[in-house]
Amino acid sequence: MTDYYKEDLTYIHDVGYSEYALNSAAGILTILAQNKIHDGFIVDLGCGTGLSAAEFIRAGYQVLGIDISESMITLAKIKVPSADFRVASLFKTEIPPCTVVTAIGECFNYLFDSDNDEHQLLPVFEQIYHALTPGGILIFDIAEPGQVDRNDSQHFNEGNDWLILVEKKENLEQSLLTRRIITIRKVSEHYRRDDEIHTMRLYRSTDIAQKLRQVGFKVQTTRSYDQFRLPKAHAAFIARKVIN
Numbered sequence: 001m002t003d004y005y006k007e008d009l010t011y012i013h014d015v016g017y018s019e020y021a022l023n024s025a026a027g028i029l030t031i032l033a034q035n036k037i038h039d040g041f042i043v044d045l046g047c048g049t050g051l052s053a054a055e056f057i058r059a060g061y062q063v064l065g066i067d068i069s070e071s072m073i074t075l076a077k078i079k080v081p082s083a084d085f086r087v088a089s090l091f092k093t094e095i096p097p098c099t100v101v102t103a104i105g106e107c108f109n110y111l112f113d114s115d116n117d118e119h120q121l122l123p124v125f126e127q128i129y130h131a132l133t134p135g136g137i138l139i140f141d142i143a144e145p146g147q148v149d150r151n152d153s154q155h156f157n158e159g160n161d162w163l164i165l166v167e168k169k170e171n172l173e174q175s176l177l178t179r180r181i182i183t184i185r186k187v188s189e190h191y192r193r194d195d196e197i198h199t200m201r202l203y204r205s206t207d208i209a210q211k212l213r214q215v216g217f218k219v220q221t222t223r224s225y226d227q228f229r230l231p232k233a234h235a236a237f238i239a240r241k242v243i244n
């Protein structure tokens with residue numbers, strides 16, 4: 001059991017923050033069509049509650065979703081029974097042979113694995129490169145330095161039976177972002193509070209692109225998934241395994 005994306009934050013992510021995954025998935029499906037990948041096997045890293053997996057399945061792909069959060073995977077299995085899901089860290093699990101790998105929503109930035117550091121990106125990119133069939137694609141987004149404006153360090157959001165408060169702090173010298181998250185959720189008659197702290201390493205898009213090229217990918221850096229423009233200080237990558 002991890003201390004991240006526990007039951008209540010998982011629920012709130014699913015009902016209150018689904019747009020990012022849904023808009024990203026729509027954009028990624030267009031990018032796949034542009035690359036003439038109309039079917040095949042997608043491995044969705046950091047799949048969350050299966051929002052993108054459901055869109056990929058609907059479009060005719062097979063999907064394996066991988067996420068470190070047990071609560072996320074429990075909900076994903078209920079919502080998308082036709083996909084496969086696995087609780088695992090994307091930094092430690094074996095990625096099976098596939099046509100496409102996706103990671104939507106800053107999944108590579110999280111420091112949920114104690115030993116996950118900048119140096120772990122290269123081995124994961126290498127593993128993905130080897131798992132992809134020739135012509136396959138890796139598509140993902142990352143958070144870059146510049147996440148916190150002076151006037152924008154606190155955020156709240158609410159729904160019928162939940163409330164979330166987030167305080168962000170950015171350490172510019174160490175390229176670290178900390179999000180302190182408080183959730184309040186109505187469960188039967190009562191309101192339940194939970195707390196999480198997420199620490200993330202922020203990456204410059206040029207460094208990520210350089211690492212991807214180092215393992216052999218042809219890389220396009222972009223600020224959108226097709227029509228869906230990413231929030232500020234985010235970059236997306238379309239990394240192709242091109243065999244000459």
Ligand SMILES: C[S@@+](CC[C@H](N)C(=O)[O-])C[C@H]1O[C@@H](n2cnc3c(N)ncnc32)[C@H](O)[C@@H]1O
Binds near residue numbers: 110
């Ligand atoms: C912002 S959420 C995005 C979830 C989903 N992709 C979406 O767009 O709704 C980031 C996800 O990455 C997962 N995650 C973070 N670190 C991970 C790791 N090392 N391995 C697997 N999943 C991870 C979290 O549990 C969470 O579900």
